Amino acid sequence: MKKTTNLSGLRDMGIGLKYVPPNSINHQNLVDFLIEIDHDFVTLLSERVDLFEYAEKLRKNANFYIAYNLGSDNILGFIAFYANDKRKKRAFIPIMGVANSLRGKGIGGRLIEMTLCHLKSDGFEKVAMEPWENGPARPLYERKGFKFVNKLSEEQNGMCRINMELYLNPSISTFDFSPTKVEQKKRIGNKLNINLICKRDDLFSFTGGGNKARKLHYILAEAQKKGYNAIVTAGGNQSNHVRATAIFAAKLGWKTIMIIHDLEPNRTYVGNLKLTKLVGAELRFVNKENVAQSMDKAMTDLRNEGFNPLYIWGGGHCVEGSYAYYEAVKELKSQIGSQTIDFIVLASGTGTTQAGIEIGCRKFLPKCKVMGVSVARDSNKGKNAVLESMIELNDFLNKPVDIPEDIFFDDTWKGEGYESIYPELLETIHWAARTEGLILDSTYTGKAFHALRNYVSKGIIPKNSNVVFWHTGGLLNLMASDVI
Incomplete structure (x- = not known):
C-alpha cells in the first residue's frame, strides 16, 4: 500500500489522505458518500447509474485516494482511477468528489496530484477523464494539466461531456537559450x-x-508541444511574470489575457505594465478576491473565440x-x-x-x-x-x-x-x-x-x-x- 499523505493543516482538522487499492474500500461507506455528492453532478448521478451497483464496480476495479475522517474512517472526498491497461500504459479517472463543507481547502487538487504521482511511479504515460464541458470542476482539471481533446456525444440539459487527457512523461521541453553569466x-x-x-x-x-523569463522557456515550450495557442495569467501592475509572459506570447503569436489584481493607473503606464500593454496583451483590472473567477472567465472567453488557452498561475507557479x-x-x-x-x-x-x-x-x-x-x-x-x-x-x-x-x-x-x-x-x-x-x-x-x-x-x-x-x-x- 502507498504511504498515506497529508495536506498541510488537514490533520489538525481530523482529516487524513490515503491510498486504497481495489477490493479494499468499504462498500457501504462509498455508497453513502455517492449519495451525499449526488446533487453535485450536472445531472444526478443516481439518474444515470444505480449507486449501489456503481459503488460495487468501483470497489472491485478502481484504485482510490480518499480524504477521510481520522476518527471514524468516513469518506470526506475521493478520486477513483482505473489503472488496468498496463500494455498501453493508459489510466482513466471515472469520478471524483469532495464533501461540500470541505471545498476550497485544496483537497480535490491534492487528490489529483497524488493520483498522478501514483500513475507516474507505476509507469503510466497517459490519464484521461470525461467531465462536463462547462462543469465547475473543469478549471481545476486544466490547472492540473489536463487538455481538452474532443466532445463526446452524451448531452444533458444542453451540456455535453468532453474527453480530457494528460500525458505523464516526466521530460520537459525548453526553448533554446544561453546560460546566464x-x-x-x-x-x-x-x-x-x-x-x-x-x-x-x-x-x-x-x-x-529575470527568473520569470527562464521559467517561461520551459512552461511555453511544453505548452506549444501540447497545442496551446493562447494564455491566461495574473499579477500586479508591476508583475515581472505578466510582462515576461506577454512578450514571450507575442513572439509566439499567441493571444493573451492578463488579469491584473491592481488599480488601473490613472496616468501613463510605466515599467512592466507599459511593456505588457505595448506587445498587445489584453488587460483586465480586478480586485484581488476576484482573480480566480476572472481567470476562469478569460479561459471561457478564449475558448469561445476558438483558441486553446493555457492557464498559468501567477508567478509561473x-x-x-x-x-x-x-x-x-x-x-x-x-x-x-x-x-x-x-x-x-x-x-x-x-x-x-x-x-x-x-x-x-x-x-x-x-x-x-x-x-x-x-x-x-x-x-x-x-x-x-x-x-x-x-x-x-x-x-x-x-x-x-x-x-x-x-x-x-x-x-x-x-x-x-x-x-x-x-x-x-x-x-x-x-x-x-x-x-x-x-x-x-x-x-x-x-x-x-x-x-x-x-x-x-x-x-x-x-x-x-x-x-x-x-x-x-x-x-x-x-x-x-x-x-x-
Missing part, C-alpha cells in the same frame, strides 16, 4: 569579507530578463517553473566547476524558484545551504508553498532526493509586505549600486541582498564563505519606482 563581485565581497558570486538571471536573454531552476542549478554547477558553494541567497515569492534550487542543490551541490528571503509572505505560508512545490517537483523527477522537514525561508526583511519599502532597504540598494554597480530593486532582489548583508554581519554567513547571490531581476520594478 556568473560574476565575481570582488569589491562588495571584500567589504563583506566573503567570496561573493552573482548569478545574473537579471540578464537572461529574452523578455526583459507550476512544476515546469520549478524544473527550470532545478536545471539552473545544473547550469551553475557546470560554470563553477569544482568550486565549493556554501550558501545561495535569493528572493523568494511564490516558491517555485526556491523549490527548484532546493531540489537542484540537494542533487548537484549537496553541501550548499539555500537561503530564501521572503518578499511578501510570512514564514509559515512561504515555507509551506516552497515545500509543496519541492514535493511536486521531486515526485515529477521520480524522487531523486529526500524532502526535508524544514527549509530556510526568512520573512524578517519583507517589511509590511509586497512592494513595501523601508529606509534600511533603500540604503542597501544605494550601497550595492555605488560600491560595484550592482543594481537591485526594492520589491525583490533588494530585500534578498539586504538580508545577505545582515546574515554576514550577524555571523549567520561566516566570514570567507563562498556565497552565490542569485539575481532574479527587477530592473523594470526599479525604473517604475518613484521612491528610489
Whole structure:
C-alpha cells in the first residue's frame, strides 16, 4: 500500500489522505458518500447509474485516494482511477468528489496530484477523464494539466461531456537559450569579507530578463508541444511574470489575457505594465478576491473565440517553473566547476524558484545551504508553498532526493509586505549600486541582498564563505519606482 499523505493543516482538522487499492474500500461507506455528492453532478448521478451497483464496480476495479475522517474512517472526498491497461500504459479517472463543507481547502487538487504521482511511479504515460464541458470542476482539471481533446456525444440539459487527457512523461521541453553569466563581485565581497558570486538571471536573454523569463522557456515550450495557442495569467501592475509572459506570447503569436489584481493607473503606464500593454496583451483590472473567477472567465472567453488557452498561475507557479531552476542549478554547477558553494541567497515569492534550487542543490551541490528571503509572505505560508512545490517537483523527477522537514525561508526583511519599502532597504540598494554597480530593486532582489548583508554581519554567513547571490531581476520594478 502507498504511504498515506497529508495536506498541510488537514490533520489538525481530523482529516487524513490515503491510498486504497481495489477490493479494499468499504462498500457501504462509498455508497453513502455517492449519495451525499449526488446533487453535485450536472445531472444526478443516481439518474444515470444505480449507486449501489456503481459503488460495487468501483470497489472491485478502481484504485482510490480518499480524504477521510481520522476518527471514524468516513469518506470526506475521493478520486477513483482505473489503472488496468498496463500494455498501453493508459489510466482513466471515472469520478471524483469532495464533501461540500470541505471545498476550497485544496483537497480535490491534492487528490489529483497524488493520483498522478501514483500513475507516474507505476509507469503510466497517459490519464484521461470525461467531465462536463462547462462543469465547475473543469478549471481545476486544466490547472492540473489536463487538455481538452474532443466532445463526446452524451448531452444533458444542453451540456455535453468532453474527453480530457494528460500525458505523464516526466521530460520537459525548453526553448533554446544561453546560460546566464556568473560574476565575481570582488569589491562588495571584500567589504563583506566573503567570496561573493552573482548569478545574473537579471540578464537572461529574452523578455526583459529575470527568473520569470527562464521559467517561461520551459512552461511555453511544453505548452506549444501540447497545442496551446493562447494564455491566461495574473499579477500586479508591476508583475515581472505578466510582462515576461506577454512578450514571450507575442513572439509566439499567441493571444493573451492578463488579469491584473491592481488599480488601473490613472496616468501613463510605466515599467512592466507599459511593456505588457505595448506587445498587445489584453488587460483586465480586478480586485484581488476576484482573480480566480476572472481567470476562469478569460479561459471561457478564449475558448469561445476558438483558441486553446493555457492557464498559468501567477508567478509561473507550476512544476515546469520549478524544473527550470532545478536545471539552473545544473547550469551553475557546470560554470563553477569544482568550486565549493556554501550558501545561495535569493528572493523568494511564490516558491517555485526556491523549490527548484532546493531540489537542484540537494542533487548537484549537496553541501550548499539555500537561503530564501521572503518578499511578501510570512514564514509559515512561504515555507509551506516552497515545500509543496519541492514535493511536486521531486515526485515529477521520480524522487531523486529526500524532502526535508524544514527549509530556510526568512520573512524578517519583507517589511509590511509586497512592494513595501523601508529606509534600511533603500540604503542597501544605494550601497550595492555605488560600491560595484550592482543594481537591485526594492520589491525583490533588494530585500534578498539586504538580508545577505545582515546574515554576514550577524555571523549567520561566516566570514570567507563562498556565497552565490542569485539575481532574479527587477530592473523594470526599479525604473517604475518613484521612491528610489
